[in-house]
Amino acid sequence: MGGLRGTLLPPNNRWMGPCGAVCLAPRARGDSVRPGRVSGVVTRPLNFTVRPHVILLRLTLPLALAVWSLHSGPVPAQALGAATQAVLAAEDQRFDAMVRGDTAALRSLLADGLTYTHSDGAQQSKAEFLQTIGSGALRYQSIKPEGRVVRLRGDVGV
Template sequence: MSAQTTEAGIAAVLEGERARLRAFCSGDVATLDRLLSDELTYTHSNGMIEGKAPFLDRLAAGRVRFANGEVSEASVRLLGDTAIYNGRFGLTVISGEREVHLDSRQLSVWQRHADGQWQQIATASSRIPPEPS
């Protein structure tokens, strides 16, 4: 793989992650449908595991909302048509009357398809506990 191809792949995955976070916060189900693989496994920071369809259904129905998403760290390793993303982000999750701010680490796997498009196939986030006072 050439350096140019590697740089383009890394840039595409980083932009995919930024677009995914923007779509989370705006409730843009159509963008998420394009970015997330039908085979997605999403492991939430609370340990819940969910597939693409149930997650998008909850988002579309307003049962979960996201706000104030911000990435503070991000790196990508490219392994052929697979990319490993590691990042840190802050995000407010609103579920019913409950609002929780999360400071989390994320590990995601992205896959490049024959048409050159990248999709997230797996993601897991882990909460970072607050610093003791």
């Protein structure tokens, strides 16, 4: 209580709680707008409350992250290397097909729901992209990726 010496409650009778939430200071029975004072110390106790949503967030977020990390399950190191190599090989096949203009190979390598975003921000569906490659309107001279990283989650690799 030594830190409250000489401190008045704000006019709206609100305090910033320890969690950053705005809390109402309780009023004692028969208390006026100004708290009672004995030798400069506020005699009314302050009540800081922690909002339920803050408690829920502090408990739920770490739990959700833990469950998510366990969901994918452990992957043996040897299988991890093989899966990573398979993803990189598929990407190399796609790049090679794009340089050659091979729409048949691209049709099997690309997902049906593909939205291809070009470096200038233009977007095309799979059909539009294949038509552009097949017509020769878009030609890749070479594709040389650098610093590729494969992320595996369950049976999906990106």
